[in-house]
Amino acid sequence: MTWAVALAVGVVIAAGTWLALSRSLLRCLIGLALLGNGVNLLLFASGRLTVNLPPVIDAAESLLAKASNPLPQALVLTAIVISFALLCFSLVLAIRLLESAGHDDLALLRAAEPPANDATKPVLEEDR
């Protein structure tokens, strides 16, 4: 099973990276969300992969030999909540950006950073 999870982590992170490098705003944000989920999967796998084992140690044992490790599950739950909050924020941000900019091309989105057309002096911007 380990190889399947490892493959899944690799594929999700690769797909996320590819999408995040896209010029389209929504693809970029979905890519970042995928990247986050790939890392979450990695975090989940960090405490050994076990099947159908309770996160309870037998009274006679002191090691997690016949139990699954509950800590990474708690960690990944936290990380999922955080990445979900960030995903929601980024989607609302995308809607607002699409409304005010009128396009979704990240290469043309330079409102905060006007293109430099003079090598020695930056352009004079209106302050706000």
Added chain:
Amino acid sequence: MLVFAPVLIPLATALLCVFAATMPRLQKGVSLGGALALFLAGMALLRQVILHGPLTLVAGNWPAPFGIAFTADRLGVALVMIAALMVTIVVIWQHSDVDKAPDGPSLHPLLHGVVAGACGAFLTADLFNLYVWFEVALIASLGLLAQGGSLRQLDATLKYFALNLVGTLLLLTGVALLYGTTGQLNFLALSGAIAEQGNPLHLPLLGLLLIAFLVKAAAFPFFAWLPASYHTLPAPVLALFSALLSKIGICALIRLLCVVLVPAPAELLTMVGWIALLSMVTGVLGAAYHWDIRRILAFHSISQVGYMLLAIALASPVGDAAAIFFALHHSLVKAGLFLAAALVFRHTGQYDLRRIGGLYAAKPALAAMFLLLALSLVGIPPSSGFWGKYLIVKEGLAQGAYLWAGTALLVGGLTLYSMMKIWFEAFWKAHPNQNWQAPDGARLTPAYAGLAIVVAVAVIAGLFPEPLLNFAVAAADTLRGAGR
């Protein structure tokens, strides 16, 4: 309980501010009360730490490596004090009309959210908990960035979001893989496990953590989020960000290289040293190009982060003390400079140096305060910046790192160029419009009061550096002592 106070107080204040969202006056009062309470708790904690050494508290009283530990040492508490001071000034500043943040119902909860995230990151002794505080600070700062809602601000928010998210994901990857190989998350337990196992695989994993912290600290070549976003922020929020956000990364870096890794691998330290060099040079050259005061100051933040990284890379007790001293000095002085720039904007209506001038004649008090802060940033004796740079260069020369020390001196000269550019263009030269008169402001006093507090603290730290230097040396000693 006191150890948790710097996290609980801002969180509780943020919550109370949410409840008071429909009553703006009450909300401002609650916010100021929370800021002052944080300051008092910081003072009490500082006293405890100076008298009795670092305090550790484990949530739920779990035995050592299992619970989530908070450790209040000198470094963390000093940064908490900076956070408390800055958030107090921001809340006071909001009573003025000097480039203040728009008074929405979510402003004060978000401000205290950033402070809670920063204070948590300064005090935690647990790697995963550090990630959580990074994210708390990130999401609250995103809210503050997007508050204005103009296209410039939304654009800046997107860039800040994307680049910082990659940083935190790298951190989370590092945390997951380190937990997978060592089974530990607590800094001290991790330190022991890494030293015991001696696994060569740990080096790339630690490198991953290092890169994540460098993204947060805005070091070369990961700094792009900082100059892309800072200049769109309203002045008080900008001052808070410049005082806290890059320090989160620096504080985490100091803990990684001084507490978790004892001794830190030479490869990582050399890498940090060269990154420091490149940060110093690119930051100061970027600043030389710009004419918008905020952009100039934002690029100088990158250059100043380079000094802190250089001090860390020297990896000696004196180097660590210099890094801590410099971080405290930079938080205050750079925040003060951004506040002074906001007052320049209030008097002239512009941030671009080509459109303004004549402020020395019109506003001599502002000119004097700006000059004190600018000379401190450059490092002219006797200013707080001088002592920080003196320690770094002296330690660099003592270790034979002549190129690093020489670059630090050269970058000091280029910093002087930028600061004098602002001085001559905004204050000394006549205003391009001969009929210009500084408009009278009805509500300038809170802004001048906030700036004066920062200037007073910075000047006192420069004139009487010994207590603060001793404090930084003791802070560095406890860090190294904690790792053994």
